[in-house]
Every structure is written in C-alpha cells, then in structure tokens.
Amino acid sequence: xxxxxxxxxxxxxxxxxxxxxxxxxxxxxxxxxxxxxxxxxxxxxxxxxxxxxxxxxxxxxxxxxxxxxxxxxxxxxxxxxxxxxxxxxxxxxxxxxxxxxxxxxxxxxxxxxxxxxxxxxxxxxxxxxxxxxxxxxxxxxxxxxxxxxxxxxxxxxxxxxxxxx
Amino acid sequence: xxxxxxxxxxxxxxxxxxxxxxxxxxxxxxxxxxxxxxxxxxxxxxxxxxxxxxxxxxxxxxxxxxxxxxxxxxxxxxxxxxxxxxxxxxxxxxxxxxxxxxxxxxxxxxxxxxxxxxxxxxxxxxxxxxxxxxxxxxxxxxxxxxxxxxxxxxxxxxxxxxxxxxxxxxxxxxxxxxxxxxxxxxxxxxxxxxxxxxxxxxxxxxxxxxxxxxxxxxxxxxxxxxxxxxxxxxxxxxxxxxxxxxxxxxxxxxxxxxxxxxxxxxxxxxxxxxxxxxxxxxxxxxxxxxxx
Numbered sequence: 001x002x003x004x005x006x007x008x009x010x011x012x013x014x015x016x017x018x019x020x021x022x023x024x025x026x027x028x029x030x031x032x033x034x035x036x037x038x039x040x041x042x043x044x045x046x047x048x049x050x051x052x053x054x055x056x057x058x059x060x061x062x063x064x065x066x067x068x069x070x071x072x073x074x075x076x077x078x079x080x081x082x083x084x085x086x087x088x089x090x091x092x093x094x095x096x097x098x099x100x101x102x103x104x105x106x107x108x109x110x111x112x113x114x115x116x117x118x119x120x121x122x123x124x125x126x127x128x129x130x131x132x133x134x135x136x137x138x139x140x141x142x143x144x145x146x147x148x149x150x151x152x153x154x155x156x157x158x159x160x161x162x163x164x165x
Numbered sequence: 166x167x168x169x170x171x172x173x174x175x176x177x178x179x180x181x182x183x184x185x186x187x188x189x190x191x192x193x194x195x196x197x198x199x200x201x202x203x204x205x206x207x208x209x210x211x212x213x214x215x216x217x218x219x220x221x222x223x224x225x226x227x228x229x230x231x232x233x234x235x236x237x238x239x240x241x242x243x244x245x246x247x248x249x250x251x252x253x254x255x256x257x258x259x260x261x262x263x264x265x266x267x268x269x270x271x272x273x274x275x276x277x278x279x280x281x282x283x284x285x286x287x288x289x290x291x292x293x294x295x296x297x298x299x300x301x302x303x304x305x306x307x308x309x310x311x312x313x314x315x316x317x318x319x320x321x322x323x324x325x326x327x328x329x330x331x332x333x334x335x336x337x338x339x340x341x342x343x344x345x346x347x348x349x350x351x352x353x354x355x356x357x358x359x360x361x362x363x364x365x366x367x368x369x370x371x372x373x374x375x376x377x378x379x380x381x382x383x384x385x386x387x388x389x390x391x392x393x394x395x396x397x398x399x400x401x402x403x404x405x406x407x408x409x410x411x412x413x414x415x416x417x418x419x420x421x422x423x424x425x426x427x428x429x430x431x432x433x434x435x436x437x438x439x440x441x442x443x444x445x446x447x448x449x450x451x452x453x454x455x456x457x
Contacts, residue, residue: 006171027170028177029208029218051206052273064246064275070205071276072198074175075222118271139356140270 015076017042018086028074032066033057035073036083044084044113048142055141058114059083065121067140084113087120096120096155098163105154107145114141119155128159168211177220181227181306184219185333189308193330195219199227199242200276202269203285221333227280230254235341238304241280241334245269245292248279257341260295260367263350267291267365280334283316286324286390287361291352293391294367294383299339306335313338320390346371346379347453349446353438354429362386363430366442370450377401377410377450382443387422387435394421397443406451414447415440 014023017040024039036042036059048056050069057068060082087094096119099105106112115138122129122137129137134155143151157163175198178184188195196215198204199222207213221227227242232253239248245265248254255262268291269277282290283303301316307329316337319327328334346369354360365385371378380402382394397417404410424435 009171009174027173028175029168029173030170031205031209050209052202052269055270055272058272065272066276067202067272069209070201070273072175072201072205072218072220074177075201075220077177121271136266137271140272 011074013073013077015078016080018082019080024073026073028072030073031069032059032061032071032073032076032081033068035076036068036081042083042085046110046113048110048114053142054111055114055118056111058117058141060117060121063121063124065118065140082117082120084116087116094120095161095163096123096158099154099158100151102163103154103157104150105146107143111141111143111145115143115151119151119158122155123159129155131156168208168213173208173213173216173218175218175220177222179224181221181224181333182308184221184224185306185308185331187219188331188333197221197284197333199278199281200244200273202273202277203281203287227278227333227335231336237339237341238336239279239339240336241283242278243280245274245277245279246271249274253341257343258295258299258339259348260298260350260369261292261339264292264295264365264367267352267362279337283319283334283337284326284328286320286326288320288323288388288390288392289361289365289386290391291362291365291385294365294385295350296337297383297391297393298367298369298381299343300381302338304335304338305329305332307332311335317393323389343369347450349449351442351445353442361429364424364435364438364442366439366446368443368446370446372406372450372454375405375454377404377406377447380450382418382446384422384439384442386429387424387439389423392422394418394443396421401447406447411444411447414443418443 010025011028036045046056048054052067052070059068062079096116118138118141134152195217198218227240229240231238245268248265282292296316303314303316305312349368352362352365354362367383370380380398384392400417401414419436419440422439424432426432
C-alpha cells in the first residue's frame with residue numbers, strides 16, 4: 001500500500017486525554033492503546049497479552065475501566081480518557097500510588113498502571129470496598145510478581161485514608 | 166500475524182436507522198462492532214475476515230432497558246455491567262446477573278454486550294444458558310422491519326445463527342414469571358473471572374410436596390451450541406425427588422451432552438461434571454422446599 005493511499009484512509013479523532021483535548025489523524029481501527037503510546041507518547045499504559053485478558057493496558061474511558069487494546073480509536077471519539085499519567089495531581093502522587101509504593105504493590109511494574117486504574121475505578125464506585133470487592137475489582141488484572149496480597153493491602157489502605165494526597 | 170489498521174474501514178453513523186440502511190445497502194459486507202471484546206481479539210490476531218466494520222457501540226436505541234408489567238426488554242447493546250447494576254435483573258433474573266459477573270473481568274464487563282455475546286455465538290459463553298432457561302425471545306431488526314423469534318432456535322449450528330446479513334439484535338425479552346422458581350448457576354473453570362468455562366450450568370426448578378413440578382436445565386461448553394437438556398428435563402418432570410431420581414438425572418445429563426476434548430478440558434471430564442452439576446442442583450431444589 002502506497003503512503004498516499006494509507007493517508008487517505010485516515011480520519012480525525014478528537015478526545016480528551018488526562019484533561020487535555022487532543023485531535024489525532026489515525027486509521028479508525030487503530031487500537032486506543034497504540035494511539036496513546038505511539039501518537040501521544042503516553043507509554044505508561046502497557047501491552048501485556050493484547051487480547052483483553054491481562055489488564056495491563058487498562059485506562060478509564062468516561063470513568064469506566066476499559067482494556068485500551070480492545071478499543072478501536074474511533075470509538076473513543078468525544079470521550080474523556082484517563083491514563084496512568086493522569087493520576088498524579090500537580091506532580092504529587094495520588095493516595096493509591098503512595099499506597100502501592102508503601103505496601104510493595106509494585107515489582108516489575110508491567111501490571112502496575114493497569115492495577116492502579118482498576119483500583120481507582122473500584123474506589124470511584126465503592127469508596128470502602130471489602131477484601132472480596134477488592135479482589136473482584138482487580139480480577140481482570142494479572143500480576144506475575146507480587147502474589148497480589150500487597151496489592152490488595154495497598155488498595156485497602158488507600159481506601160482507609162492512610163495516604164492523604 | 167498482526168492486522169494492519171490501514172486495511173480496515175470503520176464507520177460510526179451514531180444512529181440505528183443509519184446503521185440499518187448501511188447493512189441493507191450491502192448485506193454481509195459490513196460487520197457490526199459493539200464493545201469489541203471478541204472482534205478486537207480476532208482483529209489483533211490477524212483473524213478478522215471482514216474488512217469493513219460499523220460501530221454500534223453506545224447507540225441509544227440498543228443501550229436501554231425497558232421494564233414492562235409482564236416482560237423486561239434488555240437492549241442488545243447493554244453491557245454486562247449494565248446487567249449487573251440493574252435492579253430488576255438482580256431480583257428476578259438472578260442467573261443473568263450471575264453470568265454477567267462471571268463474564269471476563271470488570272474492563273470486559275464494561276464493554277462486552279449481551280447482544281454481542283449472543284451473536285458471537287460461542288458455545289462456552291456464560292450468559293447464554295441463562296437465556297435458554299428463561300426462554301428468552303429476541304427482537305431482530307433490519308431496514309425491512311422487526312421480527313420476534315424464540316432464542317431457543319437462534320443458534321443453528323456451531324457459531325451459525327438465524328441472524329440475516331442485514332439484521333441486528335435489537336432486544337432480548339424476558340417474561341417476568343420466575344419469582345416462584347429456585348434458580349441456580351454454576352461455572353466450572355480455572356477461575357471465575359477471565360477464564361472460559363469448562364462447563365457451566367443455568368437451572369430453574371419448582372418442587373411441591375416432594376415432586377419435581379417443573380425443571381429447566383441449560384449448559385455451556387458441552388455441545389456445538391448452548392444446550393438445553395430437554396431429555397433430562399422430561400425424564401425427571403413429575404417424578405418424586407429421591408436419590409434414585411438424582412442418579413437417573415446424572416446418567417441422562419452425562420449422556421445428553423455432546424462435549425469435545427479441547428485445550429480447556431476433555432469430553433469425559435465435561436460429561437461427568439455435567440452429571441454432577443445436575444445432581445447438585447437437584448439437591449438444592451430438594452432442600453429449598455420447606456419440609457411439611
């Protein structure tokens with residue numbers, strides 16, 4: 001396919017990322033994950049499995065947790081996306097990020113951005129989750145390092161107000 | 166090999182009539198895509214056959230729930246999260262609520278739709294046995310009009326459905342007549358979230374004075390399509406509940422399923438578990454009747 005015909009199948013897609021409005025010129029079936037990483041330089045969202053099983057690419061789309069590897073970018077048109085880069089406030093870590101650090105909730109770091117967004121999504125729906133609710137809220141996010149207990153602890157401690165921002 | 170995005174077309178007309186006229190203009194050329202939890206996996210793996218997709222994500226006509234006096238209509242574009250959060254589904258259609266909790270993790274529940282699950286037509290889908298036992302009906306829509314069909318005949322063979330190339334599922338209709346039934350669902354898999362079932366069961370039953378008045382059993386991952394166990398149901402309806410009847414039901418269910426060996430399990434294991442799950446349900450049903 002020539003470069004020109006490739007350009008001609010692109011379209012403009014506008015959405016808000018971490019509170020900044022952006023417009024990209026992309027192929028409509030490009031994955032939101034690739035647009036975030038390659039077009040916008042937001043490499044915090046990771047690709048693990050690429051098929052919606054591991055949760056490493058989790059972002060919030062209009063407040064809902066989604067796997068960005070399964071979102072064609074055209075479907076993000078008009079939406080508000082929050083990535084891991086948007087969690088800190090004015091350069092200061094949010095309560096969840098502090099709790100993950102303190103509790104040892106991160107090891108190799110590949111799952112961590114997705115874990116944090118899944119935890120943020122959970123706390124936005126249930127500010128004081130039980131352990132079962134924490135496990136359920138994070139059940140779509142796989143970690144191969146920590147054994148999960150430190151992650152559950154971190155979410156519980158953040159919910160208890162242990163780490164004020 | 167990974168797909169090249171430039172080779173695919175995706176349009177988002179944002180209205181149901183516009184989507185339907187696109188489907189009518191070139192029947193079979195356009196593939197509807199809702200939350201993408203199945204199609205995007207095929208796309209990324211380079212296995213998506215179609216090159217033209219039309220987005221039906223978040224179309225208001227599809228993403229609505231209507232509760233009428235005698236029936237609930239679930240828009241086909243409702244997500245599993247929508248189903249989990251809906252009060253009437255939670256109180257009257259527990260089997261759907263449970264299946265919605267077991268389908269993927271939270272992120273997939275936020276995007277995966279009940280209509281997509283039906284059309285994707287995986288025999289392993291957790292929500293489909295529930296629709297079989299509630300004897301759901303589907304409203305199908307195209308530019309030609311609407312038709313209402315029983316869900317029981319919708320899957321004609323492995324991954325083949327009655328949906329015409331220019332049609333979409335508009336809604337799933339459930340009669341509100343299940344408050345008096347004992348309802349039970351069970352998923353047997355490596356884990357509940359994010360794991361596809363080895364076997365799953367949805368069951369409804371009524372027992373009075375020790376007699377099985379009515380029973381409905383449906384299973385996933387045991388046949389080329391989601392399977393209603395009609396012969397097993399017939400064999401135990403109207404019979405007195407006792408240990409002997411449970412063993413008949415176990416043998417009938419194990420014989421009625423048509424499982425295969427695959428990466429998740431074996432045919433032999435699945436048939437044995439199918440029998441066990443039916444007995445587990447009958448034990449519960451028996452215990453649910455207050456002793457007189």
